[in-house]
Amino acid sequence: MASKLVPKVNPKQEGSPCKEKHVVLLSPVGKIEISGCETGVHEIKLPKTSVLPSGVEPSVACEVYQGPEEMPEPLQQCTAWLRAYFCEPATTGTLPLPAFHHPLLQRDSFTRQVLWTLLNDVKFGEAVSYKQLADLAGNGRAARAVGGAMRSNPIPIIIPCHRVIRSSGDSGNYGGGQQMKEWLLSHERLQKEKVAGGGGP
Incomplete structure (x- = not known):
């Protein structure tokens, strides 16, 4: 068998359901919803939109619109990565990818x-x-x-x-x-x- 890349995916702990938290990130393409727990990011939901900003200079700064006071580390890493993607794309390669938990x-x-x-x-x-x-x-x-x-x-x-x-x-x-x-x-x-x-x- 060829060796496969083994991604950083944290298995669910038996008997301890995740405490899912939600964050809404305001971005140039609208509100992006992110869900995840201490273990990793569950999902990123893109806005369903028919009108997008023309021009590609980010017209909106990326910022957390709403989210928990105590944000789990994977959600912090995910919002930091997305913010960089929209506002300073050259820096995404230096940022840690969040763990995924889907x-x-x-x-x-x-x-x-x-x-x-x-x-x-x-x-x-x-x-x-x-x-x-x-x-x-x-x-x-x-x-x-x-x-x-x-x-x-x-x-x-x-x-x-x-x-x-x-x-x-x-x-x-x-x-x-x-x-x-x-x-x-x-x-x-x-x-x-x-x-x-x-x-x-």
């Missing part, structure tokens, strides 16, 4: 393999086709299954399913809506160009 990411499955491959191999400002991602995850004929994995991704943006596009170059479907997907891709492209252009002080 059943889908704990079962050994092709879906989990695809999501981890995407997280590790497809960097900021890049895009891959469903087929390329299937190849990277070790099964080039599973492009359709990759589409299913993208639809069930519980941690969008951090696990960047918006970077998976059709072979034709068309952006394809997205849980947060097609406009959201195109906004995220455009945000990354512009930020990457800015860094490449030596957008220094």
Whole structure:
């Protein structure tokens, strides 16, 4: 058996259900809802929106809109990472990724393999086709299954399913809506160009 990447996923402690906490982060694309516990992030819910800001300069600072007084560490790391993604994307590579605590990411499955491959191999400002991602995850004929994995991704943006596009170059479907997907891709492209252009002080 080929060795697989083993992500940092904390198993549920038997007999001790998680104490789920919720945070709402105000972002340039609207309110992002994050749920999680001491063990890890459960889910990131993107706003369903049909109107997104034009232009990609973050028009809204990213800030916690509402959340618990005592925020578990995975939620702190998640909000810090998302804030950096929208406001200072060049710094996301230096930030710790939060632990994930979602059943889908704990079962050994092709879906989990695809999501981890995407997280590790497809960097900021890049895009891959469903087929390329299937190849990277070790099964080039599973492009359709990759589409299913993208639809069930519980941690969008951090696990960047918006970077998976059709072979034709068309952006394809997205849980947060097609406009959201195109906004995220455009945000990354512009930020990457800015860094490449030596957008220094």
